[in-house]
Amino acid sequence: MELLDFYADWCGPCQMLKPTIEEFEKAHPEIKVTSVNIDEEEELAEKYGVSSIPCLVVLKDGEEVKREVGVMPLKKLEKFVGV
Amino acid sequence: MKEYDIVIVGAGIAGLTAAIYGVRAGKTVLVLEAQVEGGQIINTINIENWPGNMRVTGVELIRKIKAQAEELGAEIDYVNVEKIVKTKDGFEIFGDMDEKFKAKSVILAMGTDPRKLSDEMMKDAGKRPVSYCATCDGALYKGKKVVVVGHGNSAEHEIKYLKGICSEVYNIHHDEKIPEDAEAVFVAIGRIPATECAKEIVEIDARGYIVAGEDCHTSCTGVFVAGDCRTKDLRQLVTASSDGAVAAMEAVKYLA
Incomplete structure (x- = not known):
C-alpha cells in the first residue's frame, strides 16, 4: 500500500497536516508515503486529477482505492488508510 | 477516568486563549480539536490585524499559540466532539470514535465552517x-x-x-x-457556526450561533462560549482571543 500526499508550500492546511503525515510515516513503516509538491510535479498532480489540496490518495498495487481532501488528525488518517 | 476542571471544544484562537488563561489560573485544561489547531485562520497567509506581529501567517501564529498553551500545561487531544451531556456533578463529552471525557466546566469554541454551495x-x-x-x-x-x-x-x-x-x-x-x-x-458565501454538538445543552439562535452576551455565559450553568460561534457583532482574531480570556475567567469563577 502507498499513500500519496499532494501539497504545496503556500497552502496553510497542507503545512498543518505535515507533522501528522510524518507521525504516520514513523508509526507505519510498512506503508510507503510519498509527498508530492504540486508546484514541482505538476504532471503527477494532473495525472491524479488533484483539484484541491491537501489531497491524500491511497494506492493498492499502484491503483487508487480512495482519496480525501483536507486536514485530519493521526487517528482519522489511520482509519482512512485502514491500518 | 481523569476529570478536567475545564474541557474546551475547539483549538482555534478562542479555544487556545481560553486554555492559556485556564492553566495560568491553576486549573487542569483539556482542549479537544476535530481536525487541526487553528481553525479558519490557517487559510490566511498574511495577517495584518493581529497586533505586534505584522504579516504573520495563520499557520505561524497558531503554532506559536499552541506551543504557548502546551508549555503552560494545557493538554490537546484530537477528537471530533459529537455530544455533551450534563451529569449531576459536571459534564461528559463524547467523541465520534468512542472517546469519552469528564469535565467540571466546558468552554465551547468550535468556530464556524464555510457555508456550502446549494x-x-x-x-x-x-x-x-x-x-x-x-x-x-x-x-x-x-x-x-x-x-x-x-x-x-x-x-x-x-x-x-x-x-x-x-x-x-x-x-x-x-x-x-x-x-x-x-x-x-x-x-465564499459566508460561514455557519459549527454548533451541532452543543445543540442539546445550550440555547442556539435561528442562525446557529450560541446565545451569550459579552460575559460568555450560555443558557447552561457551567458551560461558556468563546469566539466566532457566539452571538456577537464583530468576529475577528482579537475578539475571539478576548472571548477566550473572558470565558476562561468566568469558568474559573464558576469552579471556585
Whole structure:
C-alpha cells in the first residue's frame, strides 16, 4: 500500500497536516508515503486529477482505492488508510 | 477516568486563549480539536490585524499559540466532539470514535465552517472542482478562468488573490449561473457556526450561533462560549482571543 500526499508550500492546511503525515510515516513503516509538491510535479498532480489540496490518495498495487481532501488528525488518517 | 476542571471544544484562537488563561489560573485544561489547531485562520497567509506581529501567517501564529498553551500545561487531544451531556456533578463529552471525557466546566469554541454551495449550484458546477480556499487551491488554476461565488469581504479577498494567478476571475451571486468557461468554482458565501454538538445543552439562535452576551455565559450553568460561534457583532482574531480570556475567567469563577 502507498499513500500519496499532494501539497504545496503556500497552502496553510497542507503545512498543518505535515507533522501528522510524518507521525504516520514513523508509526507505519510498512506503508510507503510519498509527498508530492504540486508546484514541482505538476504532471503527477494532473495525472491524479488533484483539484484541491491537501489531497491524500491511497494506492493498492499502484491503483487508487480512495482519496480525501483536507486536514485530519493521526487517528482519522489511520482509519482512512485502514491500518 | 481523569476529570478536567475545564474541557474546551475547539483549538482555534478562542479555544487556545481560553486554555492559556485556564492553566495560568491553576486549573487542569483539556482542549479537544476535530481536525487541526487553528481553525479558519490557517487559510490566511498574511495577517495584518493581529497586533505586534505584522504579516504573520495563520499557520505561524497558531503554532506559536499552541506551543504557548502546551508549555503552560494545557493538554490537546484530537477528537471530533459529537455530544455533551450534563451529569449531576459536571459534564461528559463524547467523541465520534468512542472517546469519552469528564469535565467540571466546558468552554465551547468550535468556530464556524464555510457555508456550502446549494445542491442546484453543485449540479451547475458539474465535474468542475469546487473549492472553499483560494489560497490553497488557486495556484492549481494558473492562467485559467475561474469564478468566485459570493459578494462579501471574504469573496473580495479571494478575488483579489485569484486575480494575481488566474487569467480571468468572474464573480457571481449564489443564485446566478456559473459561466461556462470557468474551470473551477471558488465559494465564499459566508460561514455557519459549527454548533451541532452543543445543540442539546445550550440555547442556539435561528442562525446557529450560541446565545451569550459579552460575559460568555450560555443558557447552561457551567458551560461558556468563546469566539466566532457566539452571538456577537464583530468576529475577528482579537475578539475571539478576548472571548477566550473572558470565558476562561468566568469558568474559573464558576469552579471556585
